[in-house]
Amino acid sequence: MRNQAGRYECKASNDVATPDVKYVNVVVNYPPTIKIAKSSETQVGRTGTLQCEVAAVPKPEFEWYRDDKRLSNAQGISIHVTGTTTVLTIANVTEEDYGNYTCVATNRLGIQNASVFLYRPGTGRNISGCACLSQSLWLVLTSIACLLIKC
Template sequence: MVAGRPDVCFSVQSLAGIIFTLTCFLPSCLPAGRTGEGTLVDTVTSRQGDTALLRCYLLDGLSKGAWLNRSSIMFTGGDKWSADPRVSVVTGGGNKHEYSLQIQKVDISDEGRYTCVVQNNLNPQSNHIFLSVKVPPKIYDVSSDVTVNEGGNVSLFCMASGRPEPSISWRHITPLAMKYQTGEDLNISGITKDQAGEYECIAQNDASAPNTKSLRVTVNYPPSIHEMKFTGVGVARTALLRCEALGVPTPAFEWYRGTKRLTRAQGTDIQTLRSRSVLSMTNMTQDRYGNYTCVAVNMLGKASASMPLLPPSTASYGGASRVGVALVAWLLPLVLFSFLAMC
């Protein structure tokens, strides 16, 4: 029935030969990486989401080709057997007669062994390609922000996925950028206030750039006063006393003159901003001089510092001069007597 159409006869025979040949390569019991003849499989590596191209070339313009995926026929010649819209065959003429398989938006499920069968006069040749899919690292779970008292223990965790399995490292985000051991868990024993701050989890493999997430570790510690000073103590002038303290949580401040706690009143004001408190007293009088104490308090303890606020000297300039003249009058004869004795 096809005797008058040799081209159709060849096409049908070629197709039949290809399908027959494909059945010889369908068994899935062969280990990945080797063919039934013991030849090594070429490997193509692609990243998840990219387009993979598995190259194959026909022997000449009369050769026919086909593609298999594991135990399924994907293409025979230009006929598509696969229902996957992402796959297509890239063809080209010239000397190489390209017949390559293209897979768009590659995913992990596409990983595996592919076979390109080239049929020419019932003499099949096969090219085996293993598609390896890499997946960029992605952190999917990480510790929440942590608050701990100084001296306590901290346990942080960071979970990530990817192919190859990503490595995880930790970094303390400070000017020194201190790095910690690698691993999903970070344990800090006897934490100090210097170890407070932001911590960064870094997941990386060779598929793409690292994936990072950060969290904050807050370390509570009792207050300590590191500076107390005053300016202006003259009568009728304004006196300013400044107190600075560090502590977490931020400490509250109290001021005392002697044992009496001071509050805002006529001529007295207290201003506090974060770690600093300023006591100001206008129009100083004699009864407001004395010993002043600054107290910083938070839930872990308190610290205090005191300093005397004294009025300036009340001695007059003339009185001081008379004392100096009397002293010179008493010493002068002794000096003259000593000089004459030497002569």
């Protein structure tokens, strides 16, 4: 299991000689899993930053997409990778930049992707994603309960 990775000690001893100690590092490889996917609410003319953080061993390779087009460091777009985190920066955001972006993490054991969004301020969207679903689900459940007890 992942949590069993680490440094282990093997010690052999008898009554004849001093104990012999050897160390071994155990590496547990596993496919990428998205830990954090951060969207951004950014005004036109400002810098938008989208982030994707992954857990994976070995370290993943990253790619960013907008629709079906792979993005690269060009024309106001900057992609940085530090360890298991990648950041897509869009300088001088325009109306055309708003929308869905996809972060893809790959290693030899698998692939994982996540959608993040560059939002226009004032659209009323919650950029945390999960909270939107939770709030919507809460509203539906509250409505159903209200109908059942006729409030």
